[in-house]
Amino acid sequence: MRIGVLALQGDSREHLLLLGQLGVEGLAVRTASDLAEVDALIIPGGESTTISKLLVNFDLMPQVREFAKSNPVLGTCAGLILISDEVIGALPDQQLITGLPVKTERNAYGGQLNSFESSVLFADGTTENVAFIRAPRILEAGNCEILATYNLEPVAVQFRNLIGASFHPELTGATYLHKLFISLVEEHQS
Amino acid sequence: MTNNTTESTPLVKSGLAEMLKGGVIMDVVNAEQAIIAQDAGAVAVMALERVPADIRAQGGVARMSDPDLLDGIRAAVTIPVMAKVRIGHFVEAQVLQSLKVDFIDESEVLSPADYVNHIDKWNFDIPFVCGATNLGEALRRITEGAAMIRSKGEAGTGDVSEATKHIRTILGEIRALSSRSDDELYVAAKELQAPYALVKQVAREGKLPVVLFVAGGVATPADAAMMMQMGADGVFVGSGVFKSGNPVARAAAIVKATTFYNDADVIANASRGLGEAMVGINVSDLPAPHRLSERGW
Numbered sequence: 331m332r333i334g335v336l337a338l339q340g341d342s343r344e345h346l347l348l349l350g351q352l353g354v355e356g357l358a359v360r361t362a363s364d365l366a367e368v369d370a371l372i373i374p375g376g377e378s379t380t381i382s383k384l385l386v387n388f389d390l391m392p393q394v395r396e397f398a399k400s401n402p403v404l405g406t407c408a409g410l411i412l413i414s415d416e417v418i419g420a421l422p423d424q425q426l427i428t429g430l431p432v433k434t435e436r437n438a439y440g441g442q443l444n445s446f447e448s449s450v451l452f453a454d455g456t457t458e459n460v461a462f463i464r465a466p467r468i469l470e471a472g473n474c475e476i477l478a479t480y481n482l483e484p485v486a487v488q489f490r491n492l493i494g495a496s497f498h499p500e501l502t503g504a505t506y507l508h509k510l511f512i513s514l515v516e517e518h519q520s
Numbered sequence: 521m522t523n524n525t526t527e528s529t530p531l532v533k534s535g536l537a538e539m540l541k542g543g544v545i546m547d548v549v550n551a552e553q554a555i556i557a558q559d560a561g562a563v564a565v566m567a568l569e570r571v572p573a574d575i576r577a578q579g580g581v582a583r584m585s586d587p588d589l590l591d592g593i594r595a596a597v598t599i600p601v602m603a604k605v606r607i608g609h610f611v612e613a614q615v616l617q618s619l620k621v622d623f624i625d626e627s628e629v630l631s632p633a634d635y636v637n638h639i640d641k642w643n644f645d646i647p648f649v650c651g652a653t654n655l656g657e658a659l660r661r662i663t664e665g666a667a668m669i670r671s672k673g674e675a676g677t678g679d680v681s682e683a684t685k686h687i688r689t690i691l692g693e694i695r696a697l698s699s700r701s702d703d704e705l706y707v708a709a710k711e712l713q714a715p716y717a718l719v720k721q722v723a724r725e726g727k728l729p730v731v732l733f734v735a736g737g738v739a740t741p742a743d744a745a746m747m748m749q750m751g752a753d754g755v756f757v758g759s760g761v762f763k764s765g766n767p768v769a770r771a772a773a774i775v776k777a778t779t780f781y782n783d784a785d786v787i788a789n790a791s792r793g794l795g796e797a798m799v800g801i802n803v804s805d806l807p808a809p810h811r812l813s814e815r816g817w
Contacts, residue, residue, distance in 0.1 A: 340541060341538045343541070360779065375539050379558060379598045380558075383558070387775075388776070388779070445528065446528070447529050464536065464622075502531065
């Protein structure tokens with residue numbers, strides 16, 4: 331199994347380190363040929379506006395969209411925004427990868443002044459400390475399975491091959507979400 | 521369940537800087553330029569009244585920007601907006617926090633307000649970036665609460681040599697520190713004029729505890745890629761974009777070279793058709809009192 335981390339901009343290095351700790355081979359993905367080498371893709375935190383522009387400017391958007399139709403993709407923070415079907419607060423012409431049937435609002439937990447650390451509650455009762463940085467909020471989770479909540483609101487959801495999370499597990503060394511994603515990739519391969 | 525929620529922790533502050541990694545932060549003086557920067561793929565903009573090249577040319581005291589200018593730029597873009605305060609001017613910083621900018625640069629590009637003390641950045645919820653020319657300076661700024669460090673370089677010159685010197689010095693001093701034995705770190709802390717605990721942490725981890733960008737003199741795609749190859753986490757471009765012949769093309773090219781910094785073919789193509797680069801000034805021609813990098817300590 332080899333999991334790619336989109337490395338156009340953002341904290342791809344922390345995701346790659348986390349994959350390494352969990353014994354999974356990771357690859358920084360910058361081109362279509364990198365994408366062809368991986369079984370799954372993580373879209374990291376970063377600036378969603380910027381990553382979207384770069385996907386378009388570097389002619390990578392169609393390939394990533396196609397990849398996300400049938401392969402496991404995990405989007406955290408900016409990554410969640412990019413895989414959401416509907417986004418409030420993005421630029422009017424912002425291009426998204428889409429696929430996750432949620433309505434997400436950019437920076438809805440507040441700007442940098444209101445960024446915070448907190449624990450989130452996973453469906454099986456596990457809690458982990460994570461960071462919310464200019465974080466997006468999932469307003470409507472549609473037909474998604476709720477993987478984790480914060481104050482009873484969904485903050486991590488899954489729909490088929492796609493997982494999206496409002497928070498950053500990779501900054502606090504939380505591993506639970508990545509383990510869930512790795513099992514999804516295993517299921518997908520078998 | 522209790523959430524144990526805490527706002528504005530050091531992790532959350534340095535975490536925003538982590539999100540800017542691999543990106544280019546561009547100086548802009550109005551909403552129009554901010555939109556050009558955002559369209560080119562800039563990860564944040566630095567809002568100011570005059571780019572460093574103009575501050576240098578026009579002289580006089582350079583201060584924090586007008587709040588209306590900052591509001592206009594913030595309304596125009598969705599990427600984070602940074603703004604500068606004078607070294608030591610904690611009330612300018614309070615004002616920027618009240619205006620809810622995303623990041624404050626305590627910058628040598630503006631005229632210092634205090635020649636003894638830098639701002640106590642732990643007193644603020646907004647994260648700070650500070651300039652440094654060497655490891656000791658970087659560690660002193662981190663001790664004061666900086667959540668991000670950038671090289672000073674020599675702003676407004678288009679001459680990248682000072683930025684090169686600073687990033688090489690900082691990373692070289694970190695490498696040297698990592699090779700020292702534990703009992704040699706006490707004297708290393710004395711030499712660096714930085715707290716022992718922080719010196720020990722850097723020695724053990726082989727890197728700063730915060731993100732390290734390069735600033736001051738970056739003007740071409742190749743300049744940006746060189747900084748990334750040397751180990752920078754990202755790049756600030758000041759006068760280099762909007763003082764050039766074709767800002768739209770140059771902004772996008774510098775962004776592309778920063779992402780694909782190891783791919784010479786991509787950098788070569790990104791370097792085509794950009795028109796004139798900013799004219800620039802050789803740092804060696806600048807008399808010492810006009811060197812901004814010598815402000816701060």
